Amino acid sequence: MGAGYRQQSLWDEPPAEDDFMVKEDVANLQAAFERRVLQGLAAEWENALWLLPDPLRRCLRKPLFSINGTARRLGSWTPYKREIALSRDLVNNGRWDDVREVLLHEMAHQVAHEGLKAKKEPDHGPSFKKACQLLRADPAASGTHRPLHERLRRGEKLDAKDRIVARIQKLMALAESANPNEAHAAMSKAHELISRHNVDLIDRGVKQHYVSIFLGTPRLRHFREGYHLAHLLQDFYFVQCMWVEAWALEKGRMGRVLEISGSDKNVRIAEYVHTAVRRYIDTAWADYRRGKGLNRYRKTDFAVGVIEGFRSTLKKASGFDAESSLLPARLEDPALQRYIAHRYPHVRTFSRQGPGHDARILADGNEKGRKLVIAKGISHEDGFREKVLEYKQ
Known part of the structure; x- marks a missing residue:
């Protein structure tokens, strides 16, 4: 027999027709998904085009978009x-x-090549850097560069002497504590550390690296609790929040998504809090609505109550309700404001009248939210052995 040929045995089972159908279905789904992605790339390209000055914008034509197999x-x-x-x-x-x-990184290459006529410059030369600045693009976001979320998850190496940052980053957990007094004490300590550290950095003018990430996925519609949670993050976690246009992949249209900006450390903390509060709401709502036949709008009432109840606890922990607080006064970060002004050159405000709410469900959610605390664990190595706390997950 020739190499590569295998005679089928009587004992071999022929490939099942169902297997071919499954593979075909998977291939069709992948093709449909990639078509939707390509539509999204074109829409995002058109959206980013408006960041460019008018003469530069007029000389650019939409490119082809493709998805390739290279890793x-x-x-x-x-x-x-x-x-x-x-x-x-x-x-x-x-x-x-x-x-x-x-996409914006590669679009910057196009702008440099076709718009700024940088055909004899290196790939990442002056024209490319100028295009990145105009498009608010990351000059490093290509090649073997790790995506931002992966870089944030890996974190940065901390100076062993920077004990405040080390403590803040060791453990932040959102949970219902078995001992409310201990939980509130731990939360107060966490906010004191966060506040003092950020105020000190701002006050001394320490140069920081700012990043922006999406929280959640782009959608055509966002419920009221999303806006309440965005305000809470901005008020207590040293980040700036913006609702930005982005491609809603599931719907095949441009939608909106919450984007937060701040130092990489503060963004990591805010992202964790956002995820944990959302998860807490989902779990608490599943228990609350059992057997009551409540609809999605009532979940919004409950969720807003949880967030505002949690806000009241954060206010107490941060000293907002006290006539005299040991915490330093909150400072605006001029460097972050400049970053925001550059990243979002066209900002508009909007407000919408929400539907009526159920006051009883809102109050029940508020009560539940007051039990939600943010706790800062302190390890033995920090020299605070007597303050080590444990929390139920």
Whole structure:
């Protein structure tokens, strides 16, 4: 027999027809998903185009978009094809703001090449850097560069002497404590550390690295609790919140998503708090609504109550309700404000009248939210052995 040929035995089972159908279904779903991604890349490109000055914007034409199988590069711009290609691994496994970050990087190459006529410059030369600044793009977001969320999860190496930052980052947990007094004491300590550290950095003018990430996924519609939670993060966690346009992949249209900006450490903390509060609301609501036949709008009432109840606890922990507080006064960060002004050159405010709410459910949620505390664990190595606290998950 020739090499590579295998005679089928009578004992071999022929491939099942169902197997072919499953593979075909998977292939069709993947193709549909990638078509939706390509539509999103085109929409995000058109949206980013308005960040450019008018003469530069008019000389650019929409490129081709593609998804390739290479895992070595997140994206590429090919001038002779006029094509922006993104890695299939990135679009399959990355978050949409990571995908958009790479798209803007490759768009900056296009702007440098076609708009600024930088054909004889290095790939990452002066024109490319100028294009990145105009597009608010990360100059490093390509090649083997790790997406922002992965970099944030890995964290940065901390100076062993920076004990305040080390304590803040060791453990932050949102939970219902078995001992409310201990839980509130721990939360007060956490906010004292966070507040003092940030105020000290701002007061001394220490240069910080600012980042922006999406919280959640872009959607056409957001419920009222999302806005309440955004205000809470901005008021207590040293981040700035903006609702920005982004491609809602499931709906195939541009929607909106909450984006937070701040130092990488504060963004990590705020992202964790956002996720934990959302999870707490879902769990508490599942218990509360059992057997009551309540609809989605009543969940919004309950969730807003939880968030505002939690806010009242944070106010006490931060000394907002006290006539004299040991915490330093909250300072605006001028460097963060400059970052925000550059990143969001066109900002508009809006308000909407929400539907009526159920006062009883709102009050029940508020009571539940007051039991939710943010706790700062302190390890033995910090020299506070007597203050080590444990919390139920």
